[in-house]
Amino acid sequence: MDLTGIGGIWPASLTPFDRDGAVDEAALTAHLGHLAAAPGVRALVVNGHAGETSALDRAERQQVVRIARAVAGAATGVVAGIVAEDPRAASALARDAREAGADALLLFPPLLFAGGAEARPEMVLRFFAAVAEAAPLPIVLFQLSRASGLGYAPELLARLLREVPSIIAVKEGSEIPAAYEDNLLVLRDCGRQVSMLTSNNTWLLASLAFGGDGILSGIGSVAPGILAEMHDAAARGDLAAARRANDRLRPLVRVFYRxxxxxxxxxxxxxxxLMGLLPNPAPRAPLLPITEGERAEIRRALVASGLLAGGEMAA
Incomplete structure (x- = not known):
């Protein structure tokens, strides 16, 4: 599926594990199927932070992409996260993803870039070029916060768009409204179609008000319908409806992103x-299970958002 110019909702999916800690293929298939069937979802994003990809080995990452491809069919895109610390490893993962049927790659910046990659732009460009050459698939650039050192200044972002034509979208998580707006202007002025996919999770509505083509976020794995309502309302200029959707989303944002x-x-x-959509909520080590007290808080947030009613999933 060609994802160029495609906005809408791109949920960053979770990776279920069974009681023995192995990838639970049946639960993953059901999870991805639920997301693919949600109105407004245009692509499934796997092997990102939400999917605990750093805890998956290379074979498991390819396994997840294969399952996503089988579930998505022809109507929904599959985007494979590429999380690696050097171009050789990133290129190997990109080739695996292409072989497994991914439509595009979500390219994460190596943690090394936090040490000042903007002062060495050729290093960044070579990293992107190596992955683009290894697996000729469209690339979604992951733009993190400038404070983390893992975001690209507008000048470097513009250069990446010029010199790496396979970049078709930006997952934008700069965290600062002014930086988001600057990056949006770079995309609009680059001379071709590059989608802006906001992942500024604590101010999604505000970012859509600046402009943007869609939302790429882990919260889409829990509330894709609410995100779609907000996105569609913002796109048609219905601020009241967008605010109503944001009001439903707010309890979840507060309890997840803290x-x-x-x-x-x-x-x-x-x-x-809690919604009856995942049999085993346990993460893979070293993460620990959620405490009972926090589980109760998450339940209250789900009720407040309208996703649970009387302890059961709302229609």
Whole structure:
């Protein structure tokens, strides 16, 4: 599927494990099927932070992509996260993803870039070029916060778009509204179609108000319908409807995106378990299961958002 110019909702999926800690293929198939069937979902994103990809070995990552491809069919895209610390490993993962049927790659910056990659732009360009050459698939660039050192300044972003034509979208998580707006202007001025997919999870509505083509986020694994309502309302300029959707989303945002941030997707697994959509919410070590007290808070947030009614999943 050609994802060029495609916006809408791109949920960053979770990876279920069974009681022995292995990838639970049946639960993953059901999870991805539920997401693919949700109105407004245009692509399934696997092997990202939400999918605990750093805890998966190479074979498991390819296994996840294969399952996603089988579930998605022809109507929904499959985007494979590429998380690696050097171009050789990233290229190997990219080739695996292509072989397994991915439509595009979500290319994460190596943690090494946090040490000042913007001062060595050729290093960044070579990293992208190596992956693009290894697996000729469209690339979604992952733009993290500038404070983390893993975001690209507008000048470098513009150069990447010029010199790596396979980049078709940006997963934008700069965390600062002014930076988001600057990056959006770079995309609009680059001379070709590059989609802006916001992942600024604590201010999704505000980012859509600036402009944008879609939402790529782990919270889409729990509430794809709410995200679709908000996105569609913002796109048609219906601020009142967008605010109503945001009001439903807010309790989930508050309970998922708080300290310690390493548990954010762990909390989402617990939410799906409470909704009857995931048999085993346990993450893979070294992450620990959610405490009973936090589980109760997640339940209250689901009720407040309308996703649970009387302890059961709302229609």
């Amino acid at each position: 300290r310690p941030s390493l548990d954010m997707h762990n909390r989402m697994k617990t939410a799906l378990n």
